[in-house]
Amino acid sequence: MSRFLAGAAVLALLLGSALLASTPSQAVAERSGGLPAAAGAPEPGEVVFLEDFQNVPAGQARAYQSGAGGRAAYVSAYPGYSGYTYTGSAGWVNGVRCNGVILSQASVTTPAWATTGNANAPQYSCGLDDGVQSWSFGRLLALAMGQQFGGSTGNFVYTSFSECNHTTTDGGTCPAVPAGERDGVLWQTTTPIPLPGPNRYMAFGVDTAALCGAASQNPRYQFAYRVPGAPTWASLGQPVEACSTAQSSSTEHHERTYPLTSATTNGTTWAAFEGQSRTVALNRLSPDEVVKLAGGWLEVKMYNATTATMGNDGAFDNVRALDVTPRLDKAFAPSVVSDGETSTLRLTVTNTDELNAKTDWNLTDRLPGGLRATGVNSTTCLAASGAAGSSAAVTAAAGAEEVVVRGSLAKAQASCTIDVQVKAWDDTLGTGVGVYTNGPDSFTPGTSTPACWDGIAHGLCGLEAPGEATLTVLPVVDLSITKEADVASYAAGEQVVYTVTVSNAASTAAKPVTTAQDVTITDPVPARVTEPTWTCASTGGATCGVAGGTGDVADTVTIPPGGSVVYVVTGRVAADDLDVEDITNVARATPPAELLLPPNPGSPAPAIPFQVVDPGCPPGQGCEASVTTPRAELTVLKSADPEPGRALGRGDVVTYTLTFDHSGTAPVTVDSTDDLRGVLDDARFGTLLDAGGLTVTGPRDDLLRITGTISADTQVVYTVVVKTVERGDNLLRNVVVAGPQPPGPDDPCVPGLCTEHPVRYLHVEKLSADGSVRLGGAEFVLRADDDGAPGAALTTPALTTVAGETGLFVTGGIEAGTYWLEETHAPDGYQLLANAVRFEIGAGGAVTLVEPPADVRSIAVSTTDGVSTISVTDRRAFVMPLVGGRGSAAIWISGGLLLTAAACLVVLRRSTILSPTTSSGRARTGRR
Structure with a gap:
């Protein structure tokens, strides 16, 4: 071969050596021409010639x-x-x-x-x-x-x-x-x-x-x-x-x-x-x-x-x-920790495969900013002398920002390690969340760095530089959730108030906590708790997503360390709920899976995502709190006949039933008060029909007390009769409560515990022409309204004569709505109403005439003690006298008189001005 690296490749072939690959998470050094080797696994030396x-x-x-x-x-x-x-x-x-x-x-x-x-x-x-x-x-x-x-x-x-x-x-x-x-x-x-x-x-x-x-x-x-x-x-x-x-x-x-x-x-x-x-x-x-x-x-x-x-x-x-310079590897173990936890920086010095002794190497590793030694260190390396049984000099005191090591490898020693415990922390910000990279560029000499063989202090002496090792410190949120109910047991118709508190623990140096952003709060209200409403309040810098709502709770909040959000959920058990099963309400808080935070504490760099740690409330899974409320052993339900809300007339009888539902197995003490203060101003107490084996006392001060002991379901039944005169507010409001204390005036009327009946009826009177005398012999009928026209005659309520009163009629309890009044028979010598009269009754009992016909002689409305009266005034019918025989003169005289009377009626006809809104309710009349 013609070049140095070619010679190295030839030797690698001759030696038949295979370089070992490292595990993916291990920061390693790399020999030229090969793959990274695992820390502690010796490799052949690098051929330089x-x-x-x-x-x-x-x-x-x-x-x-x-x-x-x-x-x-x-x-x-x-x-x-x-x-x-x-x-x-x-x-x-x-x-x-x-x-x-x-x-x-x-x-x-x-x-x-x-x-x-x-x-x-x-x-x-x-x-x-x-x-x-x-x-x-x-x-x-x-x-x-x-x-x-x-x-x-x-x-x-x-x-x-x-x-x-x-x-x-x-x-x-x-x-x-x-x-x-x-x-x-x-x-x-x-x-x-x-x-x-x-x-x-x-x-x-x-x-x-x-x-x-x-x-x-x-x-x-x-x-x-x-x-x-x-x-x-x-x-x-x-x-x-x-x-x-x-x-x-x-x-x-x-x-x-x-x-x-x-x-x-x-x-x-x-x-x-x-x-x-x-x-x-x-x-x-x-x-x-x-x-x-x-x-x-x-x-x-x-x-x-x-x-x-x-x-x-x-x-x-x-x-x-x-x-054959030894290789230095770096790794953090564990490489991912939670904020406040320590990790160990492991420096591994790995020999080459000929395993000769390598004495007197040194390193100075400057830790990334924010990462410090804790003072807990150990090593398996020998001292610089290489003497058997000695230990390398490791300098990394508590709080130190650099690690200085001077040591040796013994002959036949494959590797040795230096372990330095470290912790990430920023004293000002109180957190260590970040990504800390310790790489080959971190080796810089310090004041305690020994000189190398060339007489110069280097950050790395006699060792092959490592790759990078990264420590990731994850944010910790510490959420907790509690849930309480304001009652130990429930009864049908009773209000239930749940309180849900979600908190983030306070942050300390020993246990740092990060602000929990985007925490989802859910509280599906049980179906048996009806018409729920809720509010959210916060403390310690926490923020609610919304201030409140109706139905199930679903909110997204932010909770800093030491902060909390409190939800108050108010609902009511349905009045007709006779289910004996417990009611369980479960609320859940779920922290986010990730938080966007700076890469290091206080860093101006763009935020990066960090996985969130919450040991007690896992992100994505969350934590929950529940409260189970058993049914009360005794449930009291109030009902009435007629049913609540129906209008009552004078003299009407209302039958009240108190049902005591026993859901346990042992005898239960009954101690209830039936508040009749809103009843007996408009009615008188009638008859106690059934005491149900209990002691019923009163009414005293308009309160009915029911006491005793029951082992099974029972009922107390009594009646009241609507007064004909001297009534109060024309509303029968009856409330039952537990114990001797009656409810307050502003307490709501809860179905199942409270009933209300308005006293609403109507008087109709037939008056003489001058309005001074009621006339007997008239008959009237009430008709329903059929889309603006008179409808069917009503039997309930029906107009009936008032006993002992001439020309006065009364209805039973009449509901608010639109009606027609029709005169079906006039007193002898008096005229009928030519057309039915349309009128409306309001919820408070007030009567208003709706577009009275023009030919109505006189119609007026008055109200006394909350009861309205429609007054119908009419004149006598005209009758021709019988004079002489039946000759034609009599006929012509009679006809003339009729014509004269008709003319007079045209000219002198009395006009009636209706004014139902006057305080007296009487129509003012006048002549044209």
């Missing part, structure tokens, strides 16, 4: 001798994929001795410089002559490396074979190839490698293959590093043993055995070695130490710690430098 030696045409080879001009030529002869070039110590880049040769199993053709007699290497041979098969064994190492770690026959390796001097005849020498950091350099970068940033933990790795022999002759690979310009190199850890099976936990060891035949080695010719076998030791090596690099650049080399004489038959591949 990889050399896999694949930048060679297939089937060819490269070495020092591939170019002219010595070492400089070698440097330019092999550029890696990433554009880097390399160098090494003279003996270890000598291809004639099979050192520094880049080849693959497919590199069949041996270069000229690898053959004995080459001009550039007269004494050594990496070739195939004289039974020496070093070239072929190098190809075998490449084959094994490719089959084990990927690449197959096309995999190139870098050899360190150290072939000895030999000639075409037996004999020769094997000069040593030096070892060590200065003269044993197998491979070294010539240009600095850039790192992701300063203050990083770095580790190195390499894949090796070796034909093992004596332990002292096996290759031992040692990494060394320096920052650019440094005068010396620092070795990292101990040399890695290419043939040892006792490797560090971060090293893979494998062995592959090959019969030396053309078939098993992909066509290699083995000559004298044909039929033998060789075992290749394979290792994917990683040192057990990391280095802390303060700067952002790196130089690296690998040298052999074994001096080469015989043996050292090895090769290596995939030289890599890895950024």
